[in-house]
Amino acid sequence: xxxxxxxxxxxxxxxxxxxxxxxxxxxxxxxxxxxxxxxxxxxxxxxxxxxxxxxxxxxxxxxxxxxxxxxxxxxxxxxxxxxxxxxxxxxxxxxxxxxxxxxxxxxxxxxxxxxxxxxxxxxxxxxxxxxxxxxxxxxxxxxxxxxxxxxxxxxxxxxxxxxxxxxxxxxxxxxxxxxxxxxxxxxxxxxxxxxxxxxxxxxxxxxxxxxxxxxxxxxxxxxxxxxxxxxxxxxxxxxxxxxxxxxxxxx
Amino acid sequence: xxxxxxxxxxxxxxxxxxxxxxxxxxxxxxxxxxxxxxxxxxxxxxxxxxxxxxxxxxxxxxxxxxxxxxxxxxxxxxxxxxxxxxxxxxxxxxxxxxxxxxxxxxxxxxxxxxxxxxxxxxxxxxxxxxxxxxxxxxxxxxxxxxxxxxxxxxxxxxxxxxxxxxxxxxxxxxxxxxxxxxxxxxxxxxxxxxxxxxxxxxxxxxxxxxxxxxxxxxxxxxxxxxxxxxxxxxxxxxxxxxxxxxxxxxxxxxxxxxxxxxxxxxxxxxxxxxxxxxxxxxxxxxxxxxxxxxxxxxxxxxxxxxxxxxxxxxxxxxxxxxxxxxxxxxxxxxxxxxxxxxxxxxxxxxxxxxxxxxxxxxxxxxxxxxx
Numbered sequence: 001x002x003x004x005x006x007x008x009x010x011x012x013x014x015x016x017x018x019x020x021x022x023x024x025x026x027x028x029x030x031x032x033x034x035x036x037x038x039x040x041x042x043x044x045x046x047x048x049x050x051x052x053x054x055x056x057x058x059x060x061x062x063x064x065x066x067x068x069x070x071x072x073x074x075x076x077x078x079x080x081x082x083x084x085x086x087x088x089x090x091x092x093x094x095x096x097x098x099x100x101x102x103x104x105x106x107x108x109x110x111x112x113x114x115x116x117x118x119x120x121x122x123x124x125x126x127x128x129x130x131x132x133x134x135x136x137x138x139x140x141x142x143x144x145x146x147x148x149x150x151x152x153x154x155x156x157x158x159x160x161x162x163x164x165x166x167x168x169x170x171x172x173x174x175x176x177x178x179x180x181x182x183x184x185x186x187x188x189x190x191x192x193x194x195x196x197x198x199x200x201x202x203x204x205x206x207x208x209x210x211x212x213x214x215x216x217x218x219x220x221x222x223x224x225x226x227x228x229x230x231x232x233x234x235x236x237x238x239x240x241x242x243x244x245x246x247x248x249x250x251x
Numbered sequence: 252x253x254x255x256x257x258x259x260x261x262x263x264x265x266x267x268x269x270x271x272x273x274x275x276x277x278x279x280x281x282x283x284x285x286x287x288x289x290x291x292x293x294x295x296x297x298x299x300x301x302x303x304x305x306x307x308x309x310x311x312x313x314x315x316x317x318x319x320x321x322x323x324x325x326x327x328x329x330x331x332x333x334x335x336x337x338x339x340x341x342x343x344x345x346x347x348x349x350x351x352x353x354x355x356x357x358x359x360x361x362x363x364x365x366x367x368x369x370x371x372x373x374x375x376x377x378x379x380x381x382x383x384x385x386x387x388x389x390x391x392x393x394x395x396x397x398x399x400x401x402x403x404x405x406x407x408x409x410x411x412x413x414x415x416x417x418x419x420x421x422x423x424x425x426x427x428x429x430x431x432x433x434x435x436x437x438x439x440x441x442x443x444x445x446x447x448x449x450x451x452x453x454x455x456x457x458x459x460x461x462x463x464x465x466x467x468x469x470x471x472x473x474x475x476x477x478x479x480x481x482x483x484x485x486x487x488x489x490x491x492x493x494x495x496x497x498x499x500x501x502x503x504x505x506x507x508x509x510x511x512x513x514x515x516x517x518x519x520x521x522x523x524x525x526x527x528x529x530x531x532x533x534x535x536x537x538x539x540x541x542x543x544x545x546x547x548x549x550x551x552x553x554x555x556x557x558x559x560x561x562x563x564x565x566x567x568x569x570x571x572x573x574x575x576x577x578x579x580x581x582x583x584x585x586x587x588x589x590x591x592x593x594x595x596x597x598x599x600x601x602x603x604x605x606x607x608x609x610x611x612x613x614x615x616x617x618x619x620x621x622x
């Protein structure tokens with residue numbers, strides 16, 4: 001059986017981002033594999049280590065720089081990778097359409113997708129991909145067991161969590177708690193350089209038309225208030241507590 | 252590769268460093284993790300369970316670990332650089348099969364016993380004796396400054412099989428930790444507290460003859476040859492500590508304000524930082540060059556000593572300046588720079604003092620007719 005894990009690349013959470021004239025200045029920012037996607041790679045590896053016979057394929061849709069994140073997935077233990085390379089920014093619905101063609105062509109039976117993108121916070125890709133494939137889907141998955149042709153999963157809901165049983169093939173979106181991703185070992189990092197990384201054009205399965213277009217982007221910028229509370233220390237302390245509670249809402 | 256190892260070192264090792272400094276204990280848990288990743292057998296071929304990488308990769312990775320915690324760097328450099336290198340170069344096939352996979356995977360940690368209480372730089376003056384008996388040798392004597400003493404499972408020990416023959420009477424033995432070995436209490440050191448250091452006393456400790464590494468009388472020259480790569484390792488370690496100190500000082504200089512602006516805007520601070528980073532880069536380049544040349548099978552006696560001398564003295568200076576930039580906080584244990592300052596000091600001492608490096612370099616100038 002083939003397992004596909006979808007990989008995205010995002011700015012390192014510790015990178016300092018600066019707003020630019022239009023959008024964000026990503027110059028000099030380190031990019032890493034999205035942490036949410038690492039849970040998917042790890043889960044696929046664990047299934048195999050539990051004795052489940054699987055070929056693990058890392059798949060990414062994005063610009064050339066994604067290659068580094070793909071190599072990370074290979075270093076973690078994925079067998080090969082496919083990169084649909086494009087500079088076009090696509091909405092999740094369109095991405096899902098493209099990826100569904102690839103999943104069908106590879107005849108994969110299990111697909112892992114990170115629960116939420118670390119950069120733009122979109123959580124749409126997993127459900128959209130399941131929809132495009134017509135497959136069952138479990139979102140926010142924290143536990144997964146595989147049986148003969150079925151999966152038993154635990155996933156988070158608004159109220160708590162529930163256990164589901166779903167037949168294969170299926171799409172699973174992953175999140176923190178599912179597992180603890182490993183670090184790649186030195187020998188595997190070296191081997192990853194020699195593993196197959198196939199490149200495909202975006203129009204491999206026909207022309208792609210984005211359903212939405214990005215016309216502007218901005219990030220929240222935190223600025224200091226530079227407020228000084230004057231006066232009697234006891235009064236000032238009272239005022240500070242009030243501000244922390246009512247305005248900053250940190251107490 | 253560097254990015255992955257940095258991520259590991261900063262997430263798993265760096266947070267432990269302050270605690271290990273105050274309440275030292277041998278960091279087995281993180282060492283096991285390092286073993287799993289391949290960091291404890293970097294130079295050992297894959298056939299013996301190592302990562303099979305070259306010296307340049309080794310120094311780059313050792314810098315990352317040392318920047319997170321110097322004690323981990325020292326344990327890593329000893330087990331990688333000395334026992335495994337000696338066994339690879341001089342060990343019998345049986346010795347390699349028996350010990351290298353254990354050491355490279357981190358199941359065992361390896362140690363090296365050359366110095367004695369009365370002799371460090373003048374190692375040929377050692378008095379530990381290996382007396383030939385039926386089927387092996389009896390070791391008697393005391394070794395000093397044993398990194399990972401009492402914790403390591405394998406000790407490469409130099410002892411005299413022929414006491415009257417001076418350096419030519421020294422042989423090398425692979426000694427598994429046994430009851431005939433008595434470890435002293437851990438030395439209380441200025442820094443690198445988790446890299447436990449003890450004395451090791453042998454009292455008629457039996458070592459089977461198949462554990463002789465190389466041939467009788469070859470020990471001293473083997474030890475001296477392995478010091479070249481050992482010194483490149485210490486240079487990388489010093490670069491790692493210096494880098495951590497520089498980065499801490501750089502960040503602090505941007506945050507701390509005096510007279511209404513960040514202190515990095517004052518020339519007194521920015522010139523210091525400029526000198527620090529220049530020395531750091533120079534030390535790193537000398538280290539990389541020595542490693543690169545060793546990878547090309549060139550003799551690197553002078554290059555290794557130059558890297559070790561320059562990097563360790565640069566580390567002492569850079570950590571000194573880092574404390575100064577932090578001011579009062581630099582002197583406080585609430586900030587990491589005083590630890591870097593203490594951790595760096597020993598790099599000028601172990602694997603050959605700065606004085607010995609100068610002796611070696613001075614000698615090589617005329618041997619190689621350096622231009």
